[in-house]
Amino acid sequence: MSPSRQLSKVVVVGTGVAGTMAAQTLRAEGYDGELTIVGGERHAPYHRPALSKKLLTGEVHRAGIDMAPQSALEAHALRGATAVGVDMASRIVRVRDVGQDRSLPFDGLVIASGAVVRQWPVGPVPDGxxxxxxxxxxxxxxxxxxxxxxxxxxxxxxxxxxxxxSLRSMGLKVTLLSRTDALLQSALGEEMGRYWTDLHRRHGVDVRCGVEVDGFVGTRHVKAVRLSDGSKVKADLVLIGLGVEPATDWLQGSGIKVDRGVVCDATGAAQGATDVVAAGDVARWWHPLYEQHLRIEHWDQASRQGITAARNLLVGPAKAQEYDAVPYFWSDQYDTKLQLLGVPTDYDSVEVIEGSTSSGGFVAAYERAGRTAAVLSTIPGRVNDYRSEIAQRAAFPPHFHAGQPAASSSR
Structure with a gap:
């Protein structure tokens, strides 16, 4: 297949799964012009989900998380380089590469700059x-x-x-602090979040919900975490997981619309620009099924968006296809696999429709305005049997449809 319009200089900003899949798709779909890939890390592209799981525990080695090599793409890869600006009038991406400023001309741009981790918001922190x-x-x-x-x-x-x-499975003493009333509450709601709260407690994690962290004890190395009620939790090591923010600072002044991410239509086209698409953690795509802009920080979404954005960049807006796949996500914790299909945000009710939370094997469905918005399961693969119910906005509760196509198995 060859592109239906001629592009000669495409720049991909980002070497995560969205940027990598976009770059691979450009070549696979017949693009034979210049391809430049800008990545902030010096490493070759790798699979990020393993960082909190098997790489952290040592179950896989460093080389085991690398993606396919990019050398086969015939691309100019700038590693350890950071995009610092974009000028849409002159069609140039400004890049800081090893302390030097460079200008990369483009006639097609893929924004896949991902997200940056939220640091502790109140001043410097001790070592550890x-x-x-x-x-x-x-x-x-x-x-x-x-x-x-x-x-x-x-x-x-x-x-x-x-x-x-992961740390508890390695035999470490772990205390988990959350300001919400249940773990995963913002993603799954309090009802389902309570199941994972109990799961971690059963595995020996000291879970404390509804608490606020005030700061840290220790001048050179951390000794404890201080809570807002004045109590302290002893610690030799503290890991902060406060989420991420889309990496959009470099787009300021470009005219590209940014609102909690790069605002895109359903094809991935960035608002406020032409011949610019965005994908992955940095992008807020309009989702036809949920009729709202969604920014979803999951592997499957980033991979599919990267592919779709690249294809649509090549064919142009007149032939671009909407991305309406039902979002999918998974998470392994101990011997339990969480699988979520759909978006449960702003749900009206949630109901266990198969099994029970007490048995550990269950399916729960989320309802919004009388329709099925999402399905959550601890039974591997079962969410796929409800895919059509979600995609067709079926009445709640959904009906079981065995044998539907499986979702991707990676996050």
């Missing part, structure tokens, strides 16, 4: 207070684990609970 976003972060944490027996994890979202599960 760390975040996990990159492979270097993961290896730095691993290097300290042998000497650190008491770990405090701050944050009850997915990164926090996955890190807590």
């Amino acid at each position: 207070v760390m975040t996990l976003r990159t492979v270097d972060d993961c290896l730095a944490i691993r290097s300290k684990l042998g000497r650190r027996k008491r770990v405090v994890v701050i944050g009850g979202g997915f990164i926090g609970v996955e890190v807590a599960a």
